[in-house]
Amino acid sequence: MAKFYRKTSQKITESIIESSLFLSALFSVFITLSIVGILAYESFGFFKEVSFREFLTERQWTPLFADPKFGIMPLIAGTLLTTAIALVVALPLGLITAIYLSEYAPHRVREVLKPVLELLAAVPTVVYGYFALLFLTPILQKFIPDLSGFNALSPGIIMGIMIIPYISSVSEDAMMAVPMQIREGSYATGATKFQTAFKVIIPSAFSGIAAAFIIGISRAIGETMVVAIAAGGQPNLTANPLEPVQTLTAYIVAVSLGDVPHGTIEYKTIFAAGITLFFMTLGFNILGFWLRKRIREAY
């Protein structure tokens, strides 16, 4: 009778392989811990020299001046302004696109249009930045003479176009998850696709659409190159999209391009900006993840 056990050497090999694979998977946790660790460590150094109060309430961000001011609000304002403009563009377009693709489009049309949308997300962001600065801004200046060469409107619009694919694909997933019976019930009462989409499907898919919204916000907050190229390099506490602004991300790029020795206060400012950025996107990412889980559980 053959013996039904494995050779010890084989067991050892299996176990080593499983451990190596496990360590690769655990590596991702290590990456997150490193991100938090490095940001926290350098920010800690920053906050030893700059008070929390000044960071949050001061209205100017001028770390390189003789009398430096370290208020983060101008950078946050720049980030939020460009993000808001991007969402004003992306949310309606993304949602309408999603409704069209899930409720109206014939199968073949869908098969063609979906890759086109994915293409929008594949274009390198520097190219979008080029477009915002050299194509869109001059065109907008014809309609809005007051528009300065660097402004928040142009990159905001481009960012909006960039994140349409994210919003539309998550919304579409959410809408597709609504069972056919609910749609058919609505059609049976004589409702048109339009009425069904807006009065039945969207309310049912609401948490998925909210998740799409949140993912869009997170993506726009973290966008760097479009705003670095087209929005300008002056931190500016304003709500006016026609003026130049600087976002958290663009600030980090601007400092990195210059000659910043390790350990100086300027070096630490990029980590302070970085940790602010990280927590903003983390909060939105967690919210989005939780909402997306809810779509799957709802049915």
Place this chain on the structure above:
Amino acid sequence: MKDLKKRIALNKYRNNVFAIVGLLSTLVGFFLLTALMIDLFRDGADRLSYKFLTSFPSRFPEEAGILSAWVGSFLLLLVTACAAIPIGVAAGIYLEEYAKKNWLTDIIEINIVNLAGVPSIVYGLLALGMFVQVLKLGESVLTGGLTLALLILPMVIMATREAVRAIPTVIREASYATGATKWQTVRWHIVPYSTGGILTGVIIGLSRAIGETAPIITVGALTFIAFLPTSPISSEFPFISFKWLMDPFTVMPIQMFSWVSRPQQAFQLNAAAAGIVLMVMTLLMNGIAIYIRYQYRKKIKW
């Protein structure tokens, strides 16, 4: 009765209008993208030439080229691929085949989803603090490559998981039924069948990496590199050198960014030309990935 007919007609009208509005808004992005391509092409096509592709950047826009940039991009992608593929595929296989349903697995999964959403510049800061300062790797090709590897790691892991998940359970069960161990099943059955999907995911990840600017700027790629990293082929024994890993470098998106930021219009034309090259490479890689996915789906029918 008439009132009802009116209502129905109005609803039908709204429905039809919306169908058109829907189609148009889906195409808005496409139209803008086409406008972008045409604009880029119009500005940059003149500057594209063999000379452009084989010259270094220069203070004179007419003489400037992207040689150091595309060589840098290529070397960087090489490092990125070598780092991201093994770790990503291993992690993906672990999560799909070996992981038990416990809290640790949940933490790992949440982590990967979270890392996918972290802005790319934060990866740059991580690399600056970790690779440049703590590990003292300097502002080198190695640092840049590792940074991008971290950036695309979540993508590779997710692509691997999708590819492995697509394999029907019967294959696994048939393998175990012959007495194979878990690793044997993975090595001889799971990996071959999922290679297509993994490759697609990896190429799409690399096409994203080639266009990344922010993290590379943060780790210190310079914008005026008028030399190439040391050649990997050296004239003395052992004929292959790794010194290029530690050399300073630049990449194509950074070159484009640098030129776009200059006020002279001539440099902006250069930026357009660099943009064309970058777009062509990105589209080519995406196209290859989609082709591989298509071929793979055709061949393997469960």
